[in-house]
Amino acid sequence: MRQGKFYAEKPLLLAALYNSPYTDVLYDFRTANFAETSRPAAPTNTQKMRRRQKIMTPRLLKQKAPAKSTETSQLDKVAWLKAAAVAIAEDGFNGIKILPLSKRLGVTRGSFYWHFDDHAAFVRAFIDFWRDQQLRTVASYQHNSTDPVKAYARLLEVVLTDSGPELKRLKVEFALRGYARRDSFAAGAVATVDRARIDLFLPIVQGIAKTNEQAESFAMLLLIQLSGAQHAIAGPNCDANALASLKIAMLQALASLCAAQTVTNLAKTGTRKK
Numbered sequence: 642m643r644q645g646k647f648y649a650e651k652p653l654l655l656a657a658l659y660n661s662p663y664t665d666v667l668y669d670f671r672t673a674n675f676a677e678t679s680r681p682a683a684p685t686n687t688q689k690m691r692r693r694q695k696i697m698t699p700r701l702l703k704q705k706a707p708a709k710s711t712e713t714s715q716l717d718k719v720a721w722l723k724a725a726a727v728a729i730a731e732d733g734f735n736g737i738k739i740l741p742l743s744k745r746l747g748v749t750r751g752s753f754y755w756h757f758d759d760h761a762a763f764v765r766a767f768i769d770f771w772r773d774q775q776l777r778t779v780a781s782y783q784h785n786s787t788d789p790v791k792a793y794a795r796l797l798e799v800v801l802t803d804s805g806p807e808l809k810r811l812k813v814e815f816a817l818r819g820y821a822r823r824d825s826f827a828a829g830a831v832a833t834v835d836r837a838r839i840d841l842f843l844p845i846v847q848g849i850a851k852t853n854e855q856a857e858s859f860a861m862l863l864l865i866q867l868s869g870a871q872h873a874i875a876g877p878n879c880d881a882n883a884l885a886s887l888k889i890a891m892l893q894a895l896a897s898l899c900a901a902q903t904v905t906n907l908a909k910t911g912t913r914k915k
Contacts, residue, residue, distance in 0.1 A: 716748055718756040722770045725763070730812040734820045737764060765826060771817060772830040779837045784844050790896050792845045793863070797888050800867065803874050803881065811875045838864055849902040859898070866891055 724746055728736035739760060743750050757763040782799065786792040821827035842860035850856035870887055873879055879887075 716746060716752055718766070719770075720746065721753065721756060721763070722767050725767045726771075726809075726813050729767075729816050730809045733816040734764070737767070739763075768817070768827050768830045771813065772834055775834045776837055779834075779841050782841060787848065789845050789848055789899055790892055793895050794888075794892055796841075796845070797867075797891065801870055801874065801884070801888060803879065803884055808875055811871050815872070815875070835864065849899045851902075862898075863895070866894065 721742065724742050725737050728738075728742060728745075737760070739750055739753050743753060746752070753763070757766060782796070784792050785795065817827060818831055821831045839857070839860045842863045843856055846859035846863065847856045850859055870891060873887060874884055
C-alpha cells in the first residue's frame, strides 16, 4: 500500500529514474510494471560532434564582436590635451573638468587616469603642451629681409590673421595668461614664450638700435603692439578691413620709429663732427 502510494505521488521522480537511457529497466505508467530493456548504444564521435555544433552554434551567433578599446590604445594623451584646448577656448580654465571632457571624447574617466594622475597634473600637462607648441612655432619662423618694415610686415601676415584656428589659439592664450596671474607654473610658461617672441623680434630692430638694451626695448615694444592687435582681432567688431588698417598702422609706427632713429643718429653724427 505504501509502495503504490509512493508510485502515485512521485511520477516525475520515477520518470527521471526509470526512463533514463542509462538504466536497464523502463517503467510503464499504463500498467505500473517494470519492463526489461536494453541499454541504448553509446553515441559515436560523429554524433557527439553534431550535438555540440547544434548547442554551440546559436550561442556563437548571439555573441557580439568585441568593441574596440579607445581608452588606452586609440585615445592617447594628446587627444585629451587637444580636447582641453577646445574647452578652454569655450569656457576658460573652468572648462577643464574630467567628466565633461570624458563625455566629449566618448570615453570613461578611466582613460583620463590612464594618462594623468589627477586634475592638477592634467592642467600642468596642458600648460607644457601649450608652451611647447608656441616655442615650435617661433623656432620654425625665418626672417627673409634685412629691412625692418618689410620683415615686420611679413611677420604680421603670419601671426596676425582672423582665421578660425588663429582665433581659437588666441582665446586659449588669453585664458592661459589670465590663469598665469594666480599660478606660478603657468606664469613661468608664459614668460618662456614671451622671451622667445622677443628674440624673434630682435633681428627686426637691431638695425635701427644702437645698443643691445635699446634693441631689447624696441623688441618689447613690438611684442606689446602685437599683443594689443591680437586682442583687437579677437573682438566682435574686427572685420577684414579693420584688420588691414590695423596692420598698416603698426607698420607705420615701426617706420616712424626707424625714421626717428635715423634722424637721431644723423644729429649725433653732426654734433660729433662739430
